Amino acid sequence: MNLLEVQDLKKHYPIRAGLMRREVGRVRAVDGVSFHIAQGETLALVGESGCGKTTVSRCILRALTVTSGAIRFATSETETVDLATLPKRQVRPLRRHIQMIFQDPYASLNPRMMVGDIIAEPLKVNGVPAAERRDRVAELLELVQMPQSARIRFPHAFSGGQRQRVGIARALALNPRLVVADEPVSALDVSVQAQIINLLLDLQDRLGLSMLFVAHDLSVVRHVSDRVAVMYVGRIVEVAPTDTLYRAPLHPYTEALLAAVPAPDPSRRGRRRVAQGEVADPANPPPGCAFHPRCPYAVDRCRIERPELTPTGSGRYVSCHRAAELDLVGVR
Amino acid sequence: MSIAIDTATPPSAPLDEKAAAAEARYAQATQLQLTWWRFRKHKLALVSLVVIVLFYAVAIFADFLATTDPHATDARRSFIPPQGIHFFDENGFNPHVYGLRGVRNPRTFQLAYSPDPSRKLPVRMFVRGYTYNLLGIFETNIHLFGVEGARAGESMFLLGTDQLGRDLYSRILVATRISLFIGLAGVVLSLFLGVLLGGVSGLYGGWVDLVIQRIIEVLRSVPTIPLWMGLAAALPRTWNVIQVYFAITIIISLIGWTDLARVVRGRFLALREEDFVVAAELSGASQGRIIFRHMLPSFTSHIIAATSLALPAMIISETSLSFLGLGLRPPAVSWGILLQDAQNIQVLSGAPWLLVPAIPVTMVILAFNFLGDGLRDAADPYG
Amino acid sequence: MADRTSLAVRDLAVEFRSEQGVVRALDGVSFDLHAGRTLGVVGESGCGKSVTARSILRIVDRPGRITAGRMILDPGTPREVDLAQLDPESKEMRGVRGGRVGLIFQEPMTALSVHYTVGNQIMEAVLQHADISKAEAQNRAIELLREVGIPRPETRISAYPFELSGGLRQRVGIAMALAGDPEIVIADEPTTALDVTTQAQILSLLRRLQEEKNIALMLITHDMGVIAEMADEVAVMYLGRVVEFAPVEEVFSEPRHPYTRALLRAVPSILATPRQRLSTIGGAVPHPGARPSGCPFHPRCSEQLGALCTEQSPRPVPPGRSGAACFKVDQSEAVTA
16 A cells, blocks of 8 residues: 555636636646655656645645545554545544655744754644653654754854754654655755755665655756656646656656756766747646757647657656657666 | 945955954844834934934933922912022022912902022922822822922922913923824824825725825815814714824824825835835746735835824824814813913913924924934935 | 966955954965966855955955965066055946946846846947947847857846846846956856856856957856866865866865865765765864864865874965965975976
8 A cells, every 4th residue: 555645636726817816817837736655765856946846745745735536544553544535623633644754944944943842843732742842852853963963053043054963953853755856955055955865875774764745856866866756837747666767758858858967077978959938837838848949859640639648667657658669768 | 427436335355354354234224123223323313313223212201300290280389480499508409499479469359379589499309299109000109309398389490381381391391291102102003004095096096096096186185274173063062182182193193194105005006016016026926925015015114114104294283173162171171271262362471381382393393303303314315 | 388477466465454353264375377278166164265356356245355476467468466555446446347347146137137128238338338329239239149049139138036047147247247348247146046058158258258368267156066167276265275276187186175075075976876975073173263273174185194283274276386385295395306
């Protein structure tokens, strides 16, 4: 049984206009997304801004109300709930199972609470007794390699990297079954970024952490994720195990994304093709395949018929009419 | 963009124990302490704070500092110019003021007092004068300083007298009480209304928010002076000073709360989106805990700053209402009422010292504004 | 390489004085910019990259102040001028800013006003540095928009900045920087706020424009990938100093300074193997106000030599030559010499 199964998830925002606030259109921020996360697995959700990856993560956290679809989440070995349809009142006791690591370590810690209290807060809210809380905070500080003295210090005393460690400790406090990490290293400096990536790798090994890793940086994703789902304009265009996806992408958009990342190696200079055009508007996506206006391989069919995400074997999925015939280039 | 100096980064390696202690002091400082440290650097705001504290001290001990009964009238000593204290005479240090001499006006045959340099009234500390209640509890007649051995109607008039012969210096001191405390009372009331309605507006949103916001807009779009005139005119003439005082406070705060409500609502909406509040929500915290534990503490500094910026507006409101004759009425004494005497240009040309009450008004307003700016910057250095 | 030197910066020092003390944001920075070549300036936040750029344009925020150094524009020509000696408000400096030296911002909206059309703003910039008629300026603006690859420039000229996507806005920002026909363009993290595919487009645009106009480009970034893709020479900065200077191939194949080496190993790579760990640099960049004694990198350096590094400051890299400000490098050079 998978830990999380998302099926045909949709989140639409109505565009209203006029005196009567009539709905004149919809922003299809997320438009039919399906994927799963197995126990102990890290799935990366990648894509450019506006592709809907953050919206998906907020739907799973039920920070947003879902338009339609199912989010089946295993709250224990035997029990599964559908987070998409559960009333808000019933969501609250389940929150402890899904925790989040935020992007901005300066905004995510309450400046008026000491680090010890920040980490203990989820425990307190969920009724863990004081003595147990104290031990758990000590354990968590050690886990994220922070000194115990941090407990009685305020966030303003720490650098971005240290704050991010505190944020991670808080997310792990309740032993959540799933951690949603929303761009957890993109606000950090290179040297600190490496420390946090290593910490996340450690935690995956030591705790068997299951993670939804939302990111736009394909280099970071290659280091931390087991599988990758690529999103474009509200839909998943390709899912594959990380290494396979980077070496041999099946979707032209994945190829374009990989080609666009500048490798830290001057000898590879100028060897890449740059995708033309801009990301489509989710309020007004092009007909057929949303990527066809930018796709160098597009044929007439792509302009009319929207491809579905279909399995191609060995855990891979792609939504491209020409996936079978194209020979796309990855990075290696 | 500005230089990327991360002020939150502590020194990497504390060189010695002193540095380590300083680091710990900084690391363990609460937001209140940090705010205070930042505020301390605002020299102008700090001076303003001292000025304001002094003014309130004066308001509390007004009668003790006064030299002459502010309500005692004597037509004969009207429009006496400010009297200076002479510190030395032929016998060395001997502070004194001149006594008064009755002079009959050769044209009107009215008796009027004027200073008589031949008679010296010694100025002494802790002299006995008119009787008053200190802090409303102790009845006493001790004053900080005053003249000794004065004849009836005689006293010292540091800032001169008005038409009815009342001592302007003492009246300004006593007026401070009403002018400063009416502001305070008004602000407390607007604070209550503002936080309550602003909070409800920000918290519930939807139609509640819509209604409250429209009320605020309507209130703010009403021209204030005519509104006050209407409301003040509606106050029964038979009401006594205390009743009018409270009515004026309520009228003033009816307008004042809108600003505070906007600040509170804005902060509420902004905070709801803050990551640390989202984090609290995701940990399963209840609505009440999120508001009281996570959101409200982030508010206090803003509310304090907003309050200190609202106070001068309140004081100005009272002063202008009373100046226009719509606010407090004699025998109550406020800065506005004192300035009422300075309305007549003819009176003013003969007795320019009647404008002196404008000085404390300006000082307090400026001080409150500087203080409010300093507090706001200290509370929210990034905002 | 006999390329003409467009700008020679020597021993530049910038200080920020406040009640808490003096922060040395730049501590003796030297480098050259050459026509038709790209200098990549790389470093983590607080290393002084942006202050360097702002110093050249004399737009350092108060209370920042240039305390030492020279910045010679067009050295050895009749147009030679030391920017450090000019009054920031002078007519001459205004002519340099946006004229001889163009600036591209990380977020183009900081350079664009929301109240005017992009055409208006580019025309304004053109008119400031050229004595031509309005009609000519408009044609020039359309021409500039076309040069930076904006489709249908005749209609886009009347668009407001907020009507454009991030990528198009950055193109407009580049057009603005080119309006005064500059010899030098400083690009401060020009692609950091952009998506990868857009970043790739902007980078190739910058390269094309540089080749066409023989521009000396100073590219400031924290992204080693962007450096590898764009730079001819690289200056690695740490705490207000250039700790290493070298041609780009050398920086990546045989980095000299321990910081450069550590930084390169810490960069996540798109070529990584699954679950590959990164080597890290201990600690974080110290606050520029708490600069360590001796070599500023010594508290984090895994190769430090003891007292030498903690007490003495290594020699700065001589401009125009490859090298590193590091005692270890000095020693090994002494051995080979």
